[in-house]
Amino acid sequence: MSPSKRKPGANRPAATTTRSDPLERYWQKRDFAKTPEPAGAQAPIPSIGGRGGRFVVQRHRATRLHYDFRLEVDGVLASWAIPKGPTLDPKIRRMAVHVEDHPLEYFDFEGVIPKAQYGAGDVIVWDWGTFKPEEETPDPKQAIEDGELKFELNGQKVNGRFTLVRTSRRPGTAPTTAFEDDSEQWLLIKKRDAPAVDGWDPEEHPQSVKTGRTNDEVKANRDALWMSDRPAATAEIDLSGAVEAPLPGFIPPMLATLGSTPFSHPDWLFEIKWDGYRLQAIVDAGKIRTYTRKGLDGATYFPGLLTTPGSWITADQAILDGEVVALDENGAPDFGLLQEGISNFRTGTKTGAGAGGNGSERSGPKATLVYQAFDLLYLDGRLLLNVPLENRKKLLRSVLRGGGRVRFASHVDEDGLAFYDAAKSRELEGIVAKHRRSRYESGRRSSAWLKFKIRPEQELVVGGYTSGEGNAKDLGAVAVGVYEGDQLRFAGKVGSGFNARTRKELRRRLEELETETSPFDPAPERKGELRNLVWVKPELVIRAELGGWTREGYVRQTAFKGVDEGHDPKAVIRERAAPTEELAAKTEKEVAASETAAAAKPKSRATAKARPNEDSRGAGAAGKPAAPDRQFAGATLEELDALATIPKEGIWSVGGRELKLTNLDKVLFPPLEGTKDSPIRKRELIAYFGRIAPAALPHLADRPLNLQRFPNGVGGPGFWQKDIPSTAPAWLRRWKEVGVADRAANMHLIAAEVATLCWLGNQAAFEIHAWTGRIDAPDKPTFALVDIDPGEKTTWEETLQIARLYRAAFEHLGLRAYPKLTGKRGIQAWLPIVRKYSFEETSAWVEKLSRAVGALVPDLVSWEWSVSQRKGKARLDYTQNTFIKTLVAPYAVRPAAGAPVSAPIAWKELDDPSLRPNSFTIRNVVDRVAEVGDLFAAAQTDAGGRFERGNGTPNRRSRMTAFAISTSGSLT
Numbered sequence: 001m002s003p004s005k006r007k008p009g010a011n012r013p014a015a016t017t018t019r020s021d022p023l024e025r026y027w028q029k030r031d032f033a034k035t036p037e038p039a040g041a042q043a044p045i046p047s048i049g050g051r052g053g054r055f056v057v058q059r060h061r062a063t064r065l066h067y068d069f070r071l072e073v074d075g076v077l078a079s080w081a082i083p084k085g086p087t088l089d090p091k092i093r094r095m096a097v098h099v100e101d102h103p104l105e106y107f108d109f110e111g112v113i114p115k116a117q118y119g120a121g122d123v124i125v126w127d128w129g130t131f132k133p134e135e136e137t138p139d140p141k142q143a144i145e146d147g148e149l150k151f152e153l154n155g156q157k158v159n160g161r162f163t164l165v166r167t168s169r170r171p172g173t174a175p176t177t178a179f180e181d182d183s184e185q186w187l188l189i190k191k192r193d194a195p196a197v198d199g200w201d202p203e204e205h206p207q208s209v210k211t212g213r214t215n216d217e218v219k220a221n222r223d224a225l226w227m228s229d230r231p232a233a234t235a236e237i238d239l240s241g242a243v244e245a246p247l248p249g250f251i252p253p254m255l256a257t258l259g260s261t262p263f264s265h266p267d268w269l270f271e272i273k274w275d276g277y278r279l280q281a282i283v284d285a286g287k288i289r290t291y292t293r294k295g296l297d298g299a300t301y302f303p304g305l306l307t308t309p310g311s312w313i314t315a316d317q318a319i320l321d322g323e324v325v326a327l328d329e330n331g332a333p334d335f336g337l338l339q340e341g342i343s344n345f346r347t348g349t350k351t352g353a354g355a356g357g358n359g360s361e362r363s364g365p366k367a368t369l370v371y372q373a374f375d376l377l378y379l380d381g382r383l384l385l386n387v388p389l390e391n392r393k394k395l396l397r398s399v400l401r402g403g404g405r406v407r408f409a410s411h412v413d414e415d416g417l418a419f420y421d422a423a424k425s426r427e428l429e430g431i432v433a434k435h436r437r438s439r440y441e442s443g444r445r446s447s448a449w450l451k452f453k454i455r456p457e458q459e460l461v462v463g464g465y466t467s468g469e470g471n472a473k474d475l476g477a478v479a480v481g482v483y484e485g486d487q488l489r490f491a492g493k494v495g496s497g498f499n500a501r502t503r504k505e506l507r508r509r510l511e512e513l514e515t516e517t518s519p520f521d522p523a524p525e526r527k528g529e530l531r532n533l534v535w536v537k538p539e540l541v542i543r544a545e546l547g548g549w550t551r552e553g554y555v556r557q558t559a560f561k562g563v564d565e566g567h568d569p570k571a572v573i574r575e576r577a578a579p580t581e582e583l584a585a586k587t588e589k590e591v592a593a594s595e596t597a598a599a600a601k602p603k604s605r606a607t608a609k610a611r612p613n614e615d616s617r618g619a620g621a622a623g624k625p626a627a628p629d630r631q632f633a634g635a636t637l638e639e640l641d642a643l644a645t646i647p648k649e650g651i652w653s654v655g656g657r658e659l660k661l662t663n664l665d666k667v668l669f670p671p672l673e674g675t676k677d678s679p680i681r682k683r684e685l686i687a688y689f690g691r692i693a694p695a696a697l698p699h700l701a702d703r704p705l706n707l708q709r710f711p712n713g714v715g716g717p718g719f720w721q722k723d724i725p726s727t728a729p730a731w732l733r734r735w736k737e738v739g740v741a742d743r744a745a746n747m748h749l750i751a752a753e754v755a756t757l758c759w760l761g762n763q764a765a766f767e768i769h770a771w772t773g774r775i776d777a778p779d780k781p782t783f784a785l786v787d788i789d790p791g792e793k794t795t796w797e798e799t800l801q802i803a804r805l806y807r808a809a810f811e812h813l814g815l816r817a818y819p820k821l822t823g824k825r826g827i828q829a830w831l832p833i834v835r836k837y838s839f840e841e842t843s844a845w846v847e848k849l850s851r852a853v854g855a856l857v858p859d860l861v862s863w864e865w866s867v868s869q870r871k872g873k874a875r876l877d878y879t880q881n882t883f884i885k886t887l888v889a890p891y892a893v894r895p896a897a898g899a900p901v902s903a904p905i906a907w908k909e910l911d912d913p914s915l916r917p918n919s920f921t922i923r924n925v926v927d928r929v930a931e932v933g934d935l936f937a938a939a940q941t942d943a944g945g946r947f948e949r950g951n952g953t954p955n956r957r958s959r960m961t962a963f964a965i966s967t968s969g970s971l972t
Helices: 024-028 104-108 140-146 215-220 335-347 389-399 416-425 500-511 580-600 637-645 682-699 754-762 796-813 839-854 907-911 925-932
Strands: 053-061 065-073 076-082 093-102 111-113 121-133 148-155 159-168 185-190 224-226 236-238 255-258 268-272 277-284 287-292 317-327 368-379 406-408 430-435 445-453 457-466 477-484 487-494 534-545 559-563 650-654 657-661 667-669 705-709 719-721 733-736 747-750 767-770 783-789 818-821 827-832
Touching: 024 093, 053 104, 053 148, 053 215, 065 093, 065 104, 065 121, 065 140, 076 104, 076 185, 104 121, 111 215, 121 215, 140 148, 236 389, 268 389, 268 416, 277 368, 317 335, 335 559, 368 389, 416 430, 430 580, 445 580, 457 487, 457 500, 477 534, 487 534, 500 534, 500 559, 637 650, 637 682, 650 754, 657 754, 667 682, 682 754, 682 925, 705 747, 747 754, 783 796, 783 839, 796 827, 796 839, 796 907
Parallel strands: 255 445, 368 406
Antiparallel strands: 053 065, 053 121, 065 076, 076 093, 093 185, 111 121, 121 148, 148 159, 159 185, 224 236, 268 430, 277 287, 277 317, 317 368, 430 445, 457 477, 457 534, 477 487, 534 559, 650 657, 705 719, 705 767, 733 747, 783 827, 818 827
16 A cells, blocks of 8 residues: 555554644654654653754655755654755755654664655764754744744754745645645755855765764665774674663673583683673763662772773763773782772772782782773663674774773683683683673573683672681681572681781671671571671672582682672572583574574664753753653553462562562552542552553652652551662662761662562552752752642642742743642642752752742741741741752652552643642552653753743743753842
């Protein structure tokens, strides 16, 4: 069926609504089973008021060459086909034919549209950037309808002031061009300004700003990433397995399986087994974050290890897998020196010689700490987990710069036996064999990576200690164990390998973990050398060299190597070498099956796209409510059905994780008084978090959480929890504060995926508070917070009256704020701000605003701090704008009958007589979000903007492109 004869909406995505949609014509023209173009994840969500946004120009060789010029307007890409392309020459006017709107996912589309499909030909991203409407046409959508839009472009190739003006509009007439059925013709006019260049020709700039490729190169190899700065023989790297996706917060690392004997094979690569600490490095817009294997903040152990990313990697966003290694004077890794390096990093001492694991103090040349990067998991909008290892390593080598602390971990091809012998001669720890075509199996111990140890060693969990005598009085030995399931089995003791420094440091740390009960099951008898054994909580993991295991399962001939920081104790098991031939054969089958499945799968482009970092978006690009990212997917219908069938407790798989659920039928919330509703049990709460995750997670991402738990339901006592216990699942993302002086540093949870929310539901930790700052700059707030806290005598109508006054104030100031119900009796408004102001500045500004509002209703407001002195009046609490203070997160559940939710609302809903403090609960808010969208979505990206009451009429009296605060409280 030709595109023109298809039934309207036949190819539209299943997730869209049935209403008339601006993408209807786009869907009608395309068969998404055949074209790699993105269909669009959902119906476009209208923006709030007229704003700028992103722009893209795509060079498109279809029936004829033309340039597709697209502006991000009102949730879609408004599009024009420009036959000769945009120019910087102000003397030239370009014809531009207005074509159908495209989905936002089309913004970075680059590839080949197959023959017989609409627009068949090759496409590159010729230029991109941001645009800003001029004051004469402040609302782009309205300006396009009126036929004239004036704007300024900020791109990599085209910049400056332009005008788009309609010259003819003849709907229903026969088309006169190959671009548009209605033949609506416009002119693109460049204004005379500083970026203007006489005679400027777009054809002299043919490369893609996304990949550096030309149209010919895209056509020749549509799934390859072209490294334009590499020699031609090595420039193409096959990335057909890559998926466009937002930058993940943390990817649980892939682990190696212990093999019995080394081998050689042409399908395998061989690397050094570095005797160091596994570390994941995340590069994001010029900043660096690091995480341990357990997902803990790497800066806790190595603050300042990695310098500004621009000095060692050519990437805006990337995730690297590697290991921190201390190299001795001969360039060999030394775990003892690494232990010292961790201590010196924490104290600021210069890294040098010091304590080792050989039982004596050491002195000598200082060690060099380096980061050996051996894998690349993400690069500039592409998730690389399904790209074969050898291509990931090629790409990694191409983006790393030489020198400094970051080094590319080289490998040898095929000859594993000779490599093992060489490593043995240098007394290295061992080698790792990796299948060259293997995928990265996040969080899994895989047979595609095999490790072969030269020096036998084992991770062990410390469960007790004894004091020593004489020079070793601080510490005699540590009692150790390994896990079998959920039980820690006693595995003997480690009594050698310590020096005076490590004995003293270990004793200090173990004393903090002392407990009255044995962590071992069964507990060893306290007799002989263990008669004075002191039990400790099983939270510390050490590495030890050992001569083997006894028949009883005890380690023998052990020597302490060091503390394995950031290692999950429950992941410590006794390692048993598996037959290498069986492991290798298993891997060959798995790789072959994976390749067969990939070949059979239709080629398609991912529709999820990387969300730009706030600091790099440009002034006008932040005002669009974003479609849910693939990263923030919720539980599937199959997963929810499985949850419903689990008895009172059991294992549930959700989002690729396994959760142990308990007491699923426990009542957590009574029904609302006066209703015939049933009580709400834990099972229903967990299902709610699984369903609401796509809307809730973007508001929690990269923010430390404070949690209030109610293990016995809202009728029982609740308590606040900031520290995540060591017994929590290892895959949970954690973040620990650095540089805390006046209080204990907490190990906070970061909600990065649907399984995290469901785990919180199982913990009855449903009142979730996220920090106002993000983990990359926790001292810089991203919101200014308005909190209306009703008093005992404050009626709901009085609360609404105060909220309407704030609404009028925001409208008058030209600011866009986002309101929500607290789920109890209050109302809040959050104002997104540019991340450069202090909490003191935001608090001062909100105080001035709130006192101005409060002065209008002095009989309703009290400024007293103490509740008892407020005389039942409301407080306008500007003091929440303080470091670490938090407000309840959007879609979090409050501890009250009926399980009310802190639900975002539209400003116009303040005038709805049916609105109540508890209007939205876990039983109706998911359907509401499905109907109206996440009304709080733009709060995460909208760093200021014009106010809109919600009736489609923006306030034109004042306009702002950013919300800025001065110390005087004025707005600029």
